[in-house]
Amino acid sequence: MRRVVLYEMFERLWHWAQAIMIILMMLTGFEIRGLGVHLLGFQRAVSLHNILAVALVTLIIFAIFWHVTTGEWRQYIPTRKFLREMVAFYLTGIFKGAPHPVKKHRMAKLNPLQRVAYLGFKVLIIPVQVTTGALYYFYPNLQHALGWSPSSLWGIAIIHVLGAFGLVAFLIGHVYLTTTGHTPLTNIKAMITGWEDLQDDAYFEES
Amino acid sequence: MPYRVRKPSTAWQPGIWRALICLVAFPIAVGQAQQPNPPAPAGHGSYTAVHAAKGRRLTADHSKFKVLQGPFKDSDGPAVTRACLTCHTKAAEQVMATSHWTWNVAKEGKDGYGKSTHLVNNYCISIIGGNTESCARCHAGYGFKDKSFDFSKQENVDCLVCHDTTGDYEKEKGGWPNPGVPLAEVAQKVGAPSNRNCGVCHFFGGGGDATKHGDLDDTILKAPRAEDVHMSKQGAGMDCVDCHASDAHKVGGPNYVLPADRREHPKYPGETVSRMSCAACHTDSPHKSYVLNRHYQKVACQTCHIPAFARGTLPTNTYWDWATAGRLKNGRGYKEEDANGYEAYNSIHGEMIWQRNVKPTYVWYNGNLKFTRLTDTVTIPADGKIVLNPAEGSYSDPNAKIWPFKFHDATQPYDTALNRFVAPYTAGPKGSGAYWGDWNWDVAIKMGMETAGLPYSGKHSFVKTTMLWPITHMVAPKEQALSCVECHSQNGRLANVPGFYLLGRDRGTGIDKIGIGMVLLTLLGVGIHGYIRYTNVRH
Numbered sequence: 001m002r003r004v005v006l007y008e009m010f011e012r013l014w015h016w017a018q019a020i021m022i023i024l025m026m027l028t029g030f031e032i033r034g035l036g037v038h039l040l041g042f043q044r045a046v047s048l049h050n051i052l053a054v055a056l057v058t059l060i061i062f063a064i065f066w067h068v069t070t071g072e073w074r075q076y077i078p079t080r081k082f083l084r085e086m087v088a089f090y091l092t093g094i095f096k097g098a099p100h101p102v103k104k105h106r107m108a109k110l111n112p113l114q115r116v117a118y119l120g121f122k123v124l125i126i127p128v129q130v131t132t133g134a135l136y137y138f139y140p141n142l143q144h145a146l147g148w149s150p151s152s153l154w155g156i157a158i159i160h161v162l163g164a165f166g167l168v169a170f171l172i173g174h175v176y177l178t179t180t181g182h183t184p185l186t187n188i189k190a191m192i193t194g195w196e197d198l199q200d201d202a203y204f205e206e207s
Numbered sequence: 208m209p210y211r212v213r214k215p216s217t218a219w220q221p222g223i224w225r226a227l228i229c230l231v232a233f234p235i236a237v238g239q240a241q242q243p244n245p246p247a248p249a250g251h252g253s254y255t256a257v258h259a260a261k262g263r264r265l266t267a268d269h270s271k272f273k274v275l276q277g278p279f280k281d282s283d284g285p286a287v288t289r290a291c292l293t294c295h296t297k298a299a300e301q302v303m304a305t306s307h308w309t310w311n312v313a314k315e316g317k318d319g320y321g322k323s324t325h326l327v328n329n330y331c332i333s334i335i336g337g338n339t340e341s342c343a344r345c346h347a348g349y350g351f352k353d354k355s356f357d358f359s360k361q362e363n364v365d366c367l368v369c370h371d372t373t374g375d376y377e378k379e380k381g382g383w384p385n386p387g388v389p390l391a392e393v394a395q396k397v398g399a400p401s402n403r404n405c406g407v408c409h410f411f412g413g414g415g416d417a418t419k420h421g422d423l424d425d426t427i428l429k430a431p432r433a434e435d436v437h438m439s440k441q442g443a444g445m446d447c448v449d450c451h452a453s454d455a456h457k458v459g460g461p462n463y464v465l466p467a468d469r470r471e472h473p474k475y476p477g478e479t480v481s482r483m484s485c486a487a488c489h490t491d492s493p494h495k496s497y498v499l500n501r502h503y504q505k506v507a508c509q510t511c512h513i514p515a516f517a518r519g520t521l522p523t524n525t526y527w528d529w530a531t532a533g534r535l536k537n538g539r540g541y542k543e544e545d546a547n548g549y550e551a552y553n554s555i556h557g558e559m560i561w562q563r564n565v566k567p568t569y570v571w572y573n574g575n576l577k578f579t580r581l582t583d584t585v586t587i588p589a590d591g592k593i594v595l596n597p598a599e600g601s602y603s604d605p606n607a608k609i610w611p612f613k614f615h616d617a618t619q620p621y622d623t624a625l626n627r628f629v630a631p632y633t634a635g636p637k638g639s640g641a642y643w644g645d646w647n648w649d650v651a652i653k654m655g656m657e658t659a660g661l662p663y664s665g666k667h668s669f670v671k672t673t674m675l676w677p678i679t680h681m682v683a684p685k686e687q688a689l690s691c692v693e694c695h696s697q698n699g700r701l702a703n704v705p706g707f708y709l710l711g712r713d714r715g716t717g718i719d720k721i722g723i724g725m726v727l728l729t730l731l732g733v734g735i736h737g738y739i740r741y742t743n744v745r746h
Contacts (some may be wrong), residue, residue, distance in 0.1 A: 032695075032710065032711065033710075033711065033714075033719075034695075034696055034697060034711050035719065038243075041690075041691075042556060042690070042691040042692045042695055042711070043690070043691045046498065046691070047498075050498070090736075092742060095739050095740060095743045096743065097743070097744075112623075122742065140501055140504055140505075144504070149603075150602045150706060150707040150708070151707075151708065153707070153708040154708045154713070154715060157708055157710070157713070157715065158715045158718050159720055161715070161719075161722060162718065162721065162722060163724030164722070165721070165723070165725050165726055168722075168725075168726050169303075169725050169726050169729040170730075172726065172729045172730055173729055173732075173733060176733040176737065178442055178734070179737075180740075
């Protein structure tokens, strides 16, 4: 068993800041849509949602810079290696107390399912939300300048809302899967402190 | 309390401070002394300061003019006008070119959109069926009783109704001055029109205070700030003419014709620009919030800033059912009141509804109301209700905005063979054939249409009508402006305004269901997975 820094300071700050922002954007977003959330009132919810949008995009720009300069972006390259084993682990092995099929490593800290999920999050859901959000915000200007039809906003709004629901689903799955570590809190502790005990010998088996 | 309170004297302060203060304060104090009426402070203004400034600008004291010394014969308005015209030689000519005089307007190349011509409304319907003389109490002239009136006679222009400052001037049938009016005294005290001058007619449209417009009534003269920030003396203390600015007696802002040119800045120095839009004073981005300012593109200021009309103490008429007029008790007309003491039935009018604090109805509006004339053929739509003056505009119309309106519902008589509205003769004594005397629609309509010189088939019935009255006065203080969710919600104020996607109102069919389903499925999957893990661990 080795104790290593799995998540750098920036990575943790980025993760938690992003988490807080996305959760606040969900709450304000659903308040704006009128889905039963009553926290700030419509006007303040809209303001906060817009401010958070700018803050989140700024943070993402920093995160992209960090990923590129540190080479950490490689962590998200999808792989088929152990993919089948991971699926099998979540579907059956985990219930029998089977060992985790993928060994965590400083340079490969994400299992193949995480890689696909987070890559999808980063290149699909977030860009779709950022793009539709920006189009939504600037719609009056764009519509005026480009002569778009007033009904196009329907499409933009619907995609933005579906993306938001997708984020909620992602959040639920994400939080649940953090409990599948060595103990239910192992992964969350690692994301807070950065340190994780890599129990490579016990958990790693060639199959 | 006066707007500016002088600071208490600082003379008791000792030493160097006193010297310094005197040095600084003395020239200021002298400057103030030379200027008896300080200019109106910026911001909310002050009734006292504004009107002191207006008084200061007058260059003539009319009580010094020989020609106005009189005596004038009782009710001899034309004599006063002749006196006015000795100095203001072009004034009558100017007035005679305006709709205040002609009571007629041409619109989109067609004539006849006026009271004296063929415009039809759903309050008193029309004046030309023999009712002109009593309605002409509000004509800016003398002697208008029927179509024989000479619209070219300058001495018949009524200067005093707009320029009286005493409040003693009153008009009677045909527009003649009440015999009790001291004409010489009134003439010697003429000045710029105040709210009372305009209100004497415009507050009383539809035959009574507050009846017609909904956002204009007598209570404005003594309105608290909450009723009208502009005209309230506790508010900006403004006069009607501060916005409805005149150019050669042509008063800006008529409802019948769209101001063709909505420029808010003069084209050349000295051009009088009617300040008919809020932006003329407030700019088109008066809010701190960028998002709020952007509403200006599609939402009229009035929509958020006039949360309700008839916010004074008086109710406005929202329903007038001519079809139920003429019920009699012992051969005589009678009246009934509703729980609020408002007239719910009157034999001469029919059933009526009066309301205070009425939420407006919102429609797209580009400034053009398409009015109906007595000469227009109408078709009754599927819902059985004819809109007499539908508002033009839609989301895609760059000049259109969402505007608040008073919708006035009514039933009124029309010619079932010619499919035109009719002008009944209503106001007259028993035996005259007038409806209010003899209670016979057939006779009243026949006589009315004869007087009007219009064809009538002899067959009439009643049809439901709606009329739109744009709401633009009674602007509330900003604290009372609508909150976002008044419109950005399901079943909000804009629930029926079509043509665009409105955040909070429109959802897309089933989108929320799909989304919530997605979330629930995830929860279900996670729940099952977690449950199996949990039970297995316990084994």
